[in-house]
Amino acid sequence: MRDQIYLDCNATTPAAAEVVESMLPWFSEGFGNPSSSHAYGRVAKDAVERARGQVASLIGCAADEIVFTSGGTESNNLAIFGAAAAATRERRGIVTSVVEHPAVERPCDRLEREGHPVARLSVDGTGRVSAEEAREASNGRTALVTVMLANNETGTIQPIRGLSRIAHEAGALMHTDAAQAVGKIPVRVDDLEVDLLTIAGHKLYAPKGVGALYVRSGTKLRPFALGASHERGLRPGTENVPGIIGLGTACEIAERILAEEWIREEALRDELWALLTAGVPGLRLNGHPTERLPNTLNVSFPGTLGRSVLEKAREVAASTGSACHEGVDTPSSVLTAMGLDAAAALGAVRLSLGRNTTREQIATAARSLIAAWMAAD
Numbered sequence: 545m546r547d548q549i550y551l552d553c554n555a556t557t558p559a560a561a562e563v564v565e566s567m568l569p570w571f572s573e574g575f576g577n578p579s580s581s582h583a584y585g586r587v588a589k590d591a592v593e594r595a596r597g598q599v600a601s602l603i604g605c606a607a608d609e610i611v612f613t614s615g616g617t618e619s620n621n622l623a624i625f626g627a628a629a630a631a632t633r634e635r636r637g638i639v640t641s642v643v644e645h646p647a648v649e650r651p652c653d654r655l656e657r658e659g660h661p662v663a664r665l666s667v668d669g670t671g672r673v674s675a676e677e678a679r680e681a682s683n684g685r686t687a688l689v690t691v692m693l694a695n696n697e698t699g700t701i702q703p704i705r706g707l708s709r710i711a712h713e714a715g716a717l718m719h720t721d722a723a724q725a726v727g728k729i730p731v732r733v734d735d736l737e738v739d740l741l742t743i744a745g746h747k748l749y750a751p752k753g754v755g756a757l758y759v760r761s762g763t764k765l766r767p768f769a770l771g772a773s774h775e776r777g778l779r780p781g782t783e784n785v786p787g788i789i790g791l792g793t794a795c796e797i798a799e800r801i802l803a804e805e806w807i808r809e810e811a812l813r814d815e816l817w818a819l820l821t822a823g824v825p826g827l828r829l830n831g832h833p834t835e836r837l838p839n840t841l842n843v844s845f846p847g848t849l850g851r852s853v854l855e856k857a858r859e860v861a862a863s864t865g866s867a868c869h870e871g872v873d874t875p876s877s878v879l880t881a882m883g884l885d886a887a888a889a890l891g892a893v894r895l896s897l898g899r900n901t902t903r904e905q906i907a908t909a910a911r912s913l914i915a916a917w918m919a920a921d
């Protein structure tokens with residue numbers, strides 16, 4: 545495992561050393577319950593509030609607009625079910641896209657089964673939705689528009705500010721799943737004009753099992769879990785103090801290094817693309833050529849399965865968007881929605897770089913992937 549080059553940072557990232565270090569005291573001497581009124585509790589509460597400020601600072605909101613959750617999935621569920629439940633009887637409609645993560649797609653599917661009209665925006669060949677279609681789908685009966693900021697498979701970035709304006713003109717709320725974007729590109733809630741925004745800790749070098757939902761002040765949301773009054777009543781349950789502290793540290797680091805790291809990773813990614821296209825005639829780029837996460841390169845290898853390439857490229861840890869169940873390969877629904885035929889979609893490999901990716905690794909990975917493609921049947 546250690547010898548493999550990790551190019552799967554959209555799946556998860558390692559917790560940064562500084563993040564782990566900041567968390568450790570909160571497992572032991574800082575074990576207090578933030579709800580307790582004695583010193584143990586007060587110290588833990590102060591630390592949680594500091595972390596809230598660090599998360600808020602990264603996305604440009606007020607600290608009290610951050611609700612800590614268990615991760616991207618829960619944040620998306622809270623935003624979607626919460627907004628749908630808080631809407632009036634006349635406003636039951638949901639507008640979403642055909643390329644959402646299952647943590648958005650499946651809550652929308654359930655709402656549809658429960659009687660909410662759901663409109664799913666199509667995407668073009670680069671994976672982007674169109675403002676025209678969003679405008680046609682949004683009306684006085686729309687409660688929520690939920691479209692991801694950046695796609696996990698292709699990295700394609702959606703025109704969220706335009707969609708927010710369309711949602712608001714219709715009187716609806718705007719949610720964006722920014723699990724893949726936060727920490728990789730500048731994300732500011734006022735630039736995006738969103739009401740709700742999802743953050744997932746483990747995509748930005750914080751641990752797994754912690755995340756946050758940005759809830760714009762005044763936004764009506766009904767919690768789906770009931771308990772005590774933690775997190776303004778929106779997410780009851782004793783706080784995951786070490787995880788929250790880790791997320792805060794991760795956001796502070798991201799804010800510090802984002803501008804520099806964005807350029808570095810983008811240059812390495814483009815170098816990887818150049819090396820691969822030189823060695824694989826007919827290699828196809830999946831995703832938007834420019835409106836794309838700086839770390840993400842999704843390519844389709846011609847004439848073979850992405851899975852076969854990765855099985856042979858033993859030095860590389862990456863992923864395909866397709867699923868293999870009982871020997872049958874199913875192409876990625878994101879890529880087929882973009883118009884790829886089954887063969888091109890099954891040839892896809894997602895290479896996602898991170899802070900630990902080096903130039904030497906890129907050269908080795910490219911050599912390995914090219915050799916694997918040549919040897920593939």
Ligand SMILES: Cc1ncc(COP(=O)(O)O)c(C=O)c1O
Nearest residue numbers: 615616617645647696723724744
């Ligand atoms: C776009 C997107 N949304 C949501 C999630 C889910 O986040 P979590 O794993 O923290 O529940 C992921 C993780 O893969 C993701 O890529």
